[in-house]
Structures are given as structure tokens and as C-alpha cells.
Amino acid sequence: MSTADDQSVGMDYLESFPRKFLRVYLPLGLIIVFLLFPFYWMAVTTFKPDAEMYDYEKYNPFLIAHPTLEHIKKLFFDTDYPLWMWNTVIVSVSATCISLFASVCAAYAIERLRYKGSRYVGLAIFLGYLVPPSILFIPLAAIVFQLGLFDGNLALILTYPTFLIPFCTWLLMGYFRTIPYELEECALIDGATRLQILTKITLPLSLPGVISAGIFAFTLSWNEFIYALTFISSSENKTIPVGAITELVNGDVYHWGALMAAALTGSVPVVILYSFFVEYYVSAMTGAVKE
Amino acid sequence: MAVMAEPVAAQVKRSSLWSRAFESRNFLGAMFMVPAIAILILFLAYPLALGFWLGMTDTKIGGVGRYIGFANFVSLSKDSVFWLSVFNTIFYTVFASIVKFAIGLYLALLLNERLPFKSMVRAIVLLPFVVPTVLSAIAFWWIYDSQFSIISWVLIKAGILTHYIDFLGDPWNARWSVVLANIWRGVPFVAITLLAGLQTISPSLYEAANLDGATNLQRFRHITLPMLSPIIAVVMTFSVLMTFTDFQLIYTITRGGPINATHLMATLSFQRAITGGNLGEGAAISNAMIPFLVAAILLSFFGLQRSRWQQGGRD
Numbered sequence: 001m002s003t004a005d006d007q008s009v010g011m012d013y014l015e016s017f018p019r020k021f022l023r024v025y026l027p028l029g030l031i032i033v034f035l036l037f038p039f040y041w042m043a044v045t046t047f048k049p050d051a052e053m054y055d056y057e058k059y060n061p062f063l064i065a066h067p068t069l070e071h072i073k074k075l076f077f078d079t080d081y082p083l084w085m086w087n088t089v090i091v092s093v094s095a096t097c098i099s100l101f102a103s104v105c106a107a108y109a110i111e112r113l114r115y116k117g118s119r120y121v122g123l124a125i126f127l128g129y130l131v132p133p134s135i136l137f138i139p140l141a142a143i144v145f146q147l148g149l150f151d152g153n154l155a156l157i158l159t160y161p162t163f164l165i166p167f168c169t170w171l172l173m174g175y176f177r178t179i180p181y182e183l184e185e186c187a188l189i190d191g192a193t194r195l196q197i198l199t200k201i202t203l204p205l206s207l208p209g210v211i212s213a214g215i216f217a218f219t220l221s222w223n224e225f226i227y228a229l230t231f232i233s234s235s236e237n238k239t240i241p242v243g244a245i246t247e248l249v250n251g252d253v254y255h256w257g258a259l260m261a262a263a264l265t266g267s268v269p270v271v272i273l274y275s276f277f278v279e280y281y282v283s284a285m286t287g288a289v290k291e
Numbered sequence: 292m293a294v295m296a297e298p299v300a301a302q303v304k305r306s307s308l309w310s311r312a313f314e315s316r317n318f319l320g321a322m323f324m325v326p327a328i329a330i331l332i333l334f335l336a337y338p339l340a341l342g343f344w345l346g347m348t349d350t351k352i353g354g355v356g357r358y359i360g361f362a363n364f365v366s367l368s369k370d371s372v373f374w375l376s377v378f379n380t381i382f383y384t385v386f387a388s389i390v391k392f393a394i395g396l397y398l399a400l401l402l403n404e405r406l407p408f409k410s411m412v413r414a415i416v417l418l419p420f421v422v423p424t425v426l427s428a429i430a431f432w433w434i435y436d437s438q439f440s441i442i443s444w445v446l447i448k449a450g451i452l453t454h455y456i457d458f459l460g461d462p463w464n465a466r467w468s469v470v471l472a473n474i475w476r477g478v479p480f481v482a483i484t485l486l487a488g489l490q491t492i493s494p495s496l497y498e499a500a501n502l503d504g505a506t507n508l509q510r511f512r513h514i515t516l517p518m519l520s521p522i523i524a525v526v527m528t529f530s531v532l533m534t535f536t537d538f539q540l541i542y543t544i545t546r547g548g549p550i551n552a553t554h555l556m557a558t559l560s561f562q563r564a565i566t567g568g569n570l571g572e573g574a575a576i577s578n579a580m581i582p583f584l585v586a587a588i589l590l591s592f593f594g595l596q597r598s599r600w601q602q603g604g605r606d
Contacts, residue, residue, distance in 0.1 A: 020404075028401045031394065032412070035419055035475065038430040041441060045433060056444055098330075106327035115320025125327065128335050130588060132536035134557035135577045138564045139341035140334065142350075162335040165327050194319055223423040225539045226557075230565055241425035245543055256433055263426040274421045278414045281421075285480075286487030 039267075045260040046071055053256060071257035072265065080235045081262060084243035088266075091153050091228075091239060092221035095160035099217050100210065102161065103168035108198055110169070111176040112184065122173065129166035136162070137230050144231050155231040156239070160221050167220070168213040171284055175209025176202060212284030215277050219270050240266040345574035352568040363575035372551050373576065376559040380580075382466060383555060384534045387473040391530055392523075394474065395481025400515075402482065403489045413483065420479040428543035431472040435459050435544065462552030465545055469553050472540050477533070481526055488522035489515070528591035535583060556580050 015023075045053060047067045052059045059065055075081045109115060110122040140159055149155040179202060187197050203210065228239045235247055244262040248255050274281055346363060350356025367373045398416065406412060419427060434441055435458035443455040458468045492515065500510045538557040541547060547554035547562060554562070556576055564573020 024401055024404050024406070027397070028406075028412070031398055031401070031478075032415060035416060035479065038427055038434065038475065039418065039422070041434060042427075042430040054439065056439070061439075061441055061444060098326075102326035102330060105323040105325075109320040109323035113316045113320040113323065115317045118320060121324065121328075125331065128331055130532060130584070131335060131339060132532065132557075132580075132584070134536045134538045134560070135342060135580060136335070136338050138560065138570055138574045138577055139338035139345055141565070142341065142345065142570065143334070143338060158330070159334050161330050165331060169327065219421060223425075225423075225425050225542075226561070229542075230561075241423055241539075244429060245425060256436075256439075259429050260433065263429045266426045267422040270421055270423065271418070274417075275414070278417075279410070282413060282417065282483060285417075286484060 042260050042264050042267075045256060046264045048257070050257060071255075071261040074255075075258045075261045075265070079247060079258070080238070080243060081240075081265075083236045084238050084240045085266070087153055087237060088222060088239040089269075091156045091160065092218050094153075094157040095164060095221045096214055096217040098157065099161040099164035099168050100214055102165050103172055103213065104198075104203065104210065106165070107169045107172035107176055108202060111173045112198075112202065113194070122169075125166050125169050127166075129163065129170065133163060133224075133226050137226050140227065141230050150231060151233045151237055153237065156224070156228055159227050159231070160224060163224075164217045164220060168217055171213045171216070172206065172209055175206040179205050208280055209284070211277065212280040215273060215281055216284065218273065222270050342574050342577060345571055346578040347575075348571045349569075350571040350574075352565075352570055356571050359571075363572050364579070367572070367575060367579070372554070373559065373579075375551055376554040376556050376576075377579075379466065379553060380535060380555045380557075380583075383470055383473065383537070383553075384531060387470045387477065387534050388527065388531050390470075390474045391477040391481050391534075392527060394478050395526075396485055396523075398478065398482035399485035399489055402486050413486070417479045417483055419476055420483075424476060424539045425543050427476065428472060428540050431468075431475075431540075432544050435468050459545055460549055462549060465549055465553050469541055469544055472544060473534060473537065476540065477530055481530060484526045485519065485522060488519045492518045524591045524594055528587060531587045532584060535587070536580060 044062065044064060047069070048064050049066055049068045049070060052065055106125065110118045110125075144150055144155045144159070149158065183201055183205075184197050187201055192200070223241070224239075225241045228242045229246075232238050232242060235243065238247070240262065244259060244266065248259050248262060345356070347358060347360055348356035349359050349362075402409070402413060402416070433439075437455065437457050437460060440455060440458060442458075443452065446452040447455070457464060459465045496514050496518075497510055500514060505513070536557055537555060538561065541553055541555050541558045542561070545553045547558045551559075556579060560573045560576035562573075563576060564570050567573075
């Protein structure tokens with residue numbers, strides 16, 4: 001059944017198929033169904049007309065008898081959803097760029113220049129990652145208000161790097177460590193400046209690390225909720241997660257179709273990005289843990 | 292001549308100072324740190340300190356507060372809703388973390404088997420971690436709907452139940468419902484990182500154990516667990532920290548209801564500070580989370596040190 005290709009653990013290849021099915025495939029299948037079901041349910045509800053959504057007697061709820069784009073149309077044309085999406089893109093891209101720039105510089109300095117006290121600064125930056133946003137949002141709200149940034153994209157663009165920089169720096173430090181010192185030494189002897197070394201040698205060689213840090217930063221920004229909920233008040237400035245749950249619920253009337261459409265279409269960009277770079281994503285996530 | 296020479300000498304001196312500074316690693320290092328440090332001081336360190344201060348004031352939104360010492364904490368200590376939120380937070384963290392660990396470890400062991408389409412399965416498993424939490428929480432909200440819950444429908448069709456479950460209307464049902472959503476969200480992270488740990492364990496250890504006649508359980512107990520323990524400590528610290536300070540899932544699915552039964556300290560702090568306008572009181576609730584967080588970090592840190600020491604390793 002299974003081809004004898006990779007490093008097998010022990011002598012599992014002697015196992016018969018029915019036994020392996022019960023021991024591995026069945027539990028794995030059940031867990032995957034559990035993990036994927038909410039997405040399936042999200043998609044089914046998005047494309048189901050209201051008549052079917054609220055009638056479990058006549059229609060099987062797992063299937064769609066008459067698929068419709070009505071909910072997506074409503075979401076895109078009757079709400080501020082396109083604006084939320086635009087805000088989310090602007091905020092995520094800007095916060096990611098700022099964080100990547102700051103993190104590349106910091107990680108390079110800590111890992112490569114090894115200036116006096118760099119170890120402690122590195123540790124301090126890592127500790128910053130352990131400070132949860134749910135402790136910071138109240139004082140940050142006060143600061144954002146004082147700086148006059150309240151209810152604007154800039155409030156989010158400037159605060160998101162607080163959780164992105166520690167993470168990206170930590171990840172990039174690991175990547176920079178894998179590049180041999182000798183390369184930099186040769187360049188130094190040839191008269192290259194530190195800046196040239198960074199842009200012409202270290203950065204190109206650690207491109208996979210920079211890409212994975214960027215994807216992580218982008219998905220984390222896209223996912224952020226509590227700051228966006230606190231610092232933004234008008235509908236046209238909201239991000240997708242905040243807009244979806246504050247604007248699509250009118251009192252006790254839940255527009256489930258539109259809500260599910262927002263959940264689905266809001267997830268799609270991240271999932272597409274993720275599926276293109278999944279190998280980077282997984283290796284960065286596991287690499288960061290191994291450090 | 293001398294008049295001409297002086298500025299040239301000064302120029303040479305200045306430029307050499309400048310270029311020497313650029314060759315100095317300490318100076319360059321400091322320059323490279325400026326962007327990161329500036330942002331982190333202004334929007335992380337300063338707010339953290341401001342949060343401590345706000346917790347000791349009676350600041351309202353749009354007003355200037357005055358210092359009232361520990362009065363916020365004194366009034367919270369008499370506040371039954373606050374204590375309920377502490378209980379809920381601990382309940383949520385303990386149960387969600389234990390189950391996330393158990394399923395995550397099991398899933399990691401399954402994924403470590405020889406499987407067809409291994410990398411695709413791994414990519415699928417990670418999806419709940421990638422999709423924005425609030426958006427998947429909306430799906431759970433709908434799954435838990437009192438009239439149209441698909442779970443209730445299936446159970447009734449299967450003849451197990453006779454009426455719909457009130458998932459979010461009953462305090463205990465609601466607590467278990469949000470725990471389940473949190474488990475769903477957290478399992479992939481635990482599983483993938485533990486899988487990475489499993490793959491660093493040398494197969495020769497298992498082969499040696501096999502030759503000695505060890506059973507599956509013995510191999511797991513005496514090889515897998517000890518080799519995995521440093522990564523388990525790191526993953527579980529993160530998992531506990533994220534669960535303890537969770538906000539998104541609760542805010543989306545229950546908003547703390549019914550009758551505060553699912554309020555976590557984070558959601559209560561939001562409700563008091565932003566919705567209710569009492570920034571000082573909200574900050575005090577946030578600050579009350581810090582001792583728990585520090586304890587979690589220290590526990591795993593010293594646990595890790597101890598396990599390393601037991602293995603005879605240094606550093």
C-alpha cells in the first residue's frame with residue numbers, strides 16, 4: 001500500500017493495511033473533518049438562499065438546492081465591505097513593510113554586528129512578543145487619541161508593528177545565523193561597507209526568511225481585531241473582522257448569509273497567499289520553535 | 292600655509308571620526324536598531340507603563356483621571372463579576388489548553404507516520420490557524436445558533452436528542468462551546484510545532500529500542516516524550532498565554548454572555564474601559580492578568596531548565 005520511500009520510524013512498514021487504517025487513517029480523517037467542517041459550513045451558508053437556510057424540514061442543510069450569489073452581492077453593494085477590504089489591505093501591507101524594514105535592520109545588528117549588549121536587546125525584543133494586545137489596548141487607545149490618530153488607518157499602521165517586529169526580528173535572527181560569517185568577512189576585506197554587505201549578501205541569501213516573515217506579518221495584521229475594534233469608530237474606516245461583526249448585525253437581526261459571505265471572502269485572500277507559500281510558512285513556523 | 296592647513300587637518304580628522312564611527316560595530320549596531328526600538332518604546336514599552344499608571348487612576352474616556360492608588364483593585368476584589376471572569380478565564384485556559392495539547396500531540400504523531408500526500412495534509416491541517424480568528428468565530432456562532440444549529444439537527448436526526456440544544460443561552464453550555472471553538476483554533480499550531488519536534492528525533496533511537504524489545508507505549512514514554520519536552524514547554528507556554536489573554540473568540544461568539552458566564556478578563560476589561568468608559572478600571576483588570584502571565588512564563592522557563600538539567604545537559 002504505502003511506498004517504502006522515506007525514513008520510516010521503526011518497522012511500521014510491516015503493518016497490514018486494515019490495521020494501519022484503524023490506527024492512523026481513520027483518526028486522522030476524523031480530525032481533518034473536525035478542522036475543516038466550519039469552513040464547509042461557512043461556504044454552504046454563503047451560497048444558500050434564505051428560504052433554504054431557515055428550512056431544515058424541506059431541504060437537507062448540508063447541501064444547496066439552488067445556489068445563489070445574492071448574499072455576496074448584498075455584501076459588496078449594500079454595505080461598506082469593499083471599503084473594509086481596502087482598509088485591511090492598506091493597513092496590512094503598510095504595517096508589514098514597516099515591520100520588515102525595522103526587523104531586518106534590528107536582526108542584522110543583533111545577529112551580525114553583535115554590538116555591545118546586543119544579546120540583551122535581542123532578549124528584550126523577544127520578551128516584547130509575550131506582551132499580549134489585550135493588556136496594551138487601553139493605554140494605546142489613550143495614546144492614539146492624544147496623538148490625534150483616532151479613527152484612521154494610521155492608528156493601526158503604527159500600532160501593529162508592536163507585535164510584528166518582535167516576531168519578525170526573532171524569525172530573521174534565526175535565518176541570518178545560517179549564513180556563514182566567512183562570506184561577510186571576504187566582502188569586508190574587499191572593502192564593502194556594512195550597508196553593502198547587508199543589501200548585496202545577507203538579504204539575498206536570507207530571502208526565504210524575509211518572505212516568510214512578510215507572510216506571517218501580513219496574516220497577523222489581517223487577523224488583528226482588538227486594536228481595530230478599539231481605535232476605529234466610523235464604518236468606512238473599519239477593517240474586515242471589525243466591520244463584519246459590528247455592522248452586519250442590526251439589533252437582533254443577524255444577516256447570516258451576508259455574515260458568512262464576509263467570513264468567507266475575508267478569509268480567501270489570506271488562504272490564497274498561504275497556499276502559494278505554504279512551505280515557507282510551515283518551515284518558518286517550525287523553525288522558529290526549534291530555535 | 293598654516294592658515295590653509297588647519298581646516299584641511301580638521302576636515303581629515305572629522306571625516307576619519309565619521310568613517311571610524313561607521314566602522315564601529317557599536318555605533319552601527321545602535322543606528323540599525325533605531326527604527327525597531329523607536330516603535331517598540333513608543334507603542335509597547337510606554338503603553339505598558341502607562342497601563343500600570345492608568346490602573347491606579349479613575350480616568351474616564353475623554354477626561355483626565357487622578358491618582359487613587361489601589362482603589363480600583365479594592366473595588367474589584369468586591370466585584371462578583373470580576374471574580375466570575377477570573378474563574379471563567381482559568382476554566383477556559385485549563386480545559387482548552389489540556390485538550391489542545393492532547394489532540395495536538397496525537398495529531399502530530401499521526402502526521403509523523405508515513406502518509407500519502409503528506410505535505411498537502413499538513414497544509415490543510417494548518418488552515419484554522421491561518422484564517423482570521425474572528426471570521427472563523429462567526430462560523431462557530433452560526434453553528435451554535437439556537438434554532439438552526441447543524442449540530443443539534445444532526446443529533447436529532449440521529450435520534451440522540453429530541454430538541455435543539457441552547458448552546459449559547461445556558462451558562463455551562465456556553466462555556467463548553469467557546470472552549471470547543473478555542474480548541475479548534477489552537478490544535479493546528481500545537482500539532483505542527485510538535486511535528487517539527489518529532490522530526491528532529493533520530494530514528495536510530497527507535498530502532499535501538501525496537502531491538503531491545505520495547506513496546507510502542509514504552510518507546511513513546513521513554514524516547515518521544517523526553518526528547519520532545521523542550522518544545523512542549525515552548526508550545527504550551529505560547530498556547531497558555533494566547534488562551535489566557537484571548538479576546539476575539541469570546542467577543543464574537545458570546546460577548547461575555549449569557550449573564551457574564553463567558554466573560555474573560557480581557558473581554559470584561561474591554562467592556563468596562565471602552566464600552567463603559569472607565570479606562571482606569573479596565574486597565575486595572577488588564578493589569579490583574581499580568582501575575583498569571585508571568586507565572587506561566589516562569590513555570591515553563593524553570594520547567595525547561597529542570598528537564599535540561601535532568602538530561603545532563605548544560606546551557
